Amino acid sequence: MGNCCITPSDSSKEKKSKDKPNPFSGEYAGNNGYKSSVLENPTGHQIEETYKLGAELGRGEFGVTYCCTDKSSGEVLACKSISKKKLRTKVDIEDVRREVEIMKHLPVHTNIVTLKDTYEDDEAVHLVMELCEGGELFDRIVARGHYTERAAAGVTKTIVEIIQMCHKHGVMHRDLKPENFLFANKKETAALKAIDFGLSVFFKPGERFNEIVGSPYYMAPEVLRRNYGPEIDVWSAGVILYILLCGVPPFWAETEQGVAQAIIRSVVDFKRDPWPKVSDNAKDLVKKMLNPDPKLRLSAQEVLDHPWIQNAKKAPNVNLGETVKARLKQFSMMNKLKKRALQVIAEHLSAEEVAGIKEGFKVMDINNKGKINIDELRAGLQKLGQQIPDADLQVLMDAGDVDKDGHLNYGEFVAISVHLKKMGSDDHIYKAFEFFDHNKSGYIEIEELREALADEVDTNSEEVINAIIQDVDTDKDGRISYEEFSTMMKSGTDWRKASRQYSRDRYNNLSLSLMRDTSVKVKDEIR
Numbered sequence: 001m002g003n004c005c006i007t008p009s010d011s012s013k014e015k016k017s018k019d020k021p022n023p024f025s026g027e028y029a030g031n032n033g034y035k036s037s038v039l040e041n042p043t044g045h046q047i048e049e050t051y052k053l054g055a056e057l058g059r060g061e062f063g064v065t066y067c068c069t070d071k072s073s074g075e076v077l078a079c080k081s082i083s084k085k086k087l088r089t090k091v092d093i094e095d096v097r098r099e100v101e102i103m104k105h106l107p108v109h110t111n112i113v114t115l116k117d118t119y120e121d122d123e124a125v126h127l128v129m130e131l132c133e134g135g136e137l138f139d140r141i142v143a144r145g146h147y148t149e150r151a152a153a154g155v156t157k158t159i160v161e162i163i164q165m166c167h168k169h170g171v172m173h174r175d176l177k178p179e180n181f182l183f184a185n186k187k188e189t190a191a192l193k194a195i196d197f198g199l200s201v202f203f204k205p206g207e208r209f210n211e212i213v214g215s216p217y218y219m220a221p222e223v224l225r226r227n228y229g230p231e232i233d234v235w236s237a238g239v240i241l242y243i244l245l246c247g248v249p250p251f252w253a254e255t256e257q258g259v260a261q262a263i264i265r266s267v268v269d270f271k272r273d274p275w276p277k278v279s280d281n282a283k284d285l286v287k288k289m290l291n292p293d294p295k296l297r298l299s300a301q302e303v304l305d306h307p308w309i310q311n312a313k314k315a316p317n318v319n320l321g322e323t324v325k326a327r328l329k330q331f332s333m334m335n336k337l338k339k340r341a342l343q344v345i346a347e348h349l350s351a352e353e354v355a356g357i358k359e360g361f362k363v364m365d366i367n368n369k370g371k372i373n374i375d376e377l378r379a380g381l382q383k384l385g386q387q388i389p390d391a392d393l394q395v396l397m398d399a400g401d402v403d404k405d406g407h408l409n410y411g412e413f414v415a416i417s418v419h420l421k422k423m424g425s426d427d428h429i430y431k432a433f434e435f436f437d438h439n440k441s442g443y444i445e446i447e448e449l450r451e452a453l454a455d456e457v458d459t460n461s462e463e464v465i466n467a468i469i470q471d472v473d474t475d476k477d478g479r480i481s482y483e484e485f486s487t488m489m490k491s492g493t494d495w496r497k498a499s500r501q502y503s504r505d506r507y508n509n510l511s512l513s514l515m516r517d518t519s520v521k522v523k524d525e526i527r
Contacts, residue, residue: 038087042125047079047126053066054066055067057078063081063082063083077116077128078131080129082127085123100115102197102201111191111193112162112194115127134190140183150315155192156309157309159194163234163237164304170203171202172203173199173233176237176240177218178243180194182195199214210227217239217251217252218239220294235290235297242290246274250268264292266292268286281306281315282308284308360413361413363383377408445480449468450465474487
């Protein structure tokens with residue numbers, strides 16, 4: 001569910017959901033009268049008794065993060081308030097519960113954000129956490145005048161130490177990416193902290209997982225194959241290291257399917273600038289962290305034992321060049337633009353759509369069994385005006401039926417619905433485009449882009465705005481049309497977790513699409 005951290009923003013007030021049922025109505029814990037059905041043992045129910053909530057720090061689909069102050073000690077912290085109304089599925093509820101359990105389970109560590117307290121009232125779950133106000137990893141790097149291998153080695157060492165500690169305590173992170181690392185404060189010596197355990201899970205030695213989660217750039221090939229273990233965290237750290245050294249991801253394409261294909265092929269480019277001037281030791285570590293065979297990939301301990309990490313303070317202090325810094329800055333800012341757009345899109349994954357999916361499931365589940373078979377799916381889709389060929393229907397059924405019982409339960413049906421309705425595609429992207437196009441000219445002009453990123457771009461970053469325009473504006477008329485904006489949003493980018501289940505469903509369907517549509521060679525590689 002993310003931490004809490006950045007700087008206060010002037011985000012618009014959270015939209016009120018209309019006619020959205022509260023799954024918690026009527027569920028009370030004990031005799032205290034509170035609907036306490038998410039957390040098993042919250043610190044308390046009335047957060048206001050202990051903490052004073054202050055400025056808004058950020059918001060997502062599930063809730064709002066506030067600056068908060070401990071009334072007794074004066075300590076300034078962050079409070080993530082997760083709206084119960086927005087926890088629409090059992091999976092969402094389990095995710096919040098598990099995130100809290102994991103954060104409580106992990107020992108206190110310099111490089112992991114600390115969960116201080118948990119509260120739950122009728123309307124929300126409140127997670128009080130350490131405040132990290134030093135900014136995102138990439139932002140700190142590009143703010144420096146000089147960026148070197150030595151700096152990249154120090155960051156990598158910290159990230160892998162976090163992985164090692166998590167694995168030692170039976171936790172697999174599953175969503176390591178630069179945005180999930182923030183600095184504790186603005187001091188040069190500030191600790192880098194992992195802040196988001198929303199997709200993390202407990203694991204036992206030898207246990208394998210098949211749920212496709214995470215962010216596309218950082219996803220290991222075995223995740224797409226639906227058969228993975230904790231080795232995926234080292235892969236993700238290897239992707240981050242590659243980006244730290246050259247400013248772009250190792251596996252990139254114009255589409256999500258293209259990114260997936262690139263990951264499956266796992267061909268790493270060491271020819272582009274600045275790789276010729278990067279040390280052999282650094283390249284050797286990247287290769288070994290990005291080994292597509294998880295059995296041959298380095299473990300976290302082996303990464304920490306690698307000569308490049310062991311001698312991090314002696315790594316080359318030669319400037320990797322302004323090109324790398326510029327790429328990192330642009331990569332970071334482009335993600336922020338897309339994140340802003342996705343927040344708008346998330347708001348439009350509305351009660352109506354959720355209700356529509358639920359209604360569709362009810363139509364098909366004629367015997368109220370809580371699950372549907374392929375015949376019911378076929379008949380129901382026909383009623384809803386969806387004509388799907390039997391061969392494709394069977395593929396959809398096989399992909400959606402995660403537990404392989406021959407039926408789709410509601411959660412599995414959501415995945416199919418997302419695929420069929422193409423949620424997050426044209427309708428939602430157009431709404432996001434309209435959000436940025438303030439003057440309704442049909443274009444996002446440079447001033448509107450500047451305004452959209454005002455909280456993220458400092459006064460010296462005009463070149464970043466120009467670079468984004470340069471990248472997205474394919475017809476070079478100095479502005480972004482809807483078609484150009486749509487292409488940007490549909491490219492192989494980090495769609496984030498507009499909602500966690502939405503992210504999972506999206507990549508479950510991506511994996512299905514990958515297996516169906518790519519060449520025989522890629523199909524063989526997937527197998």
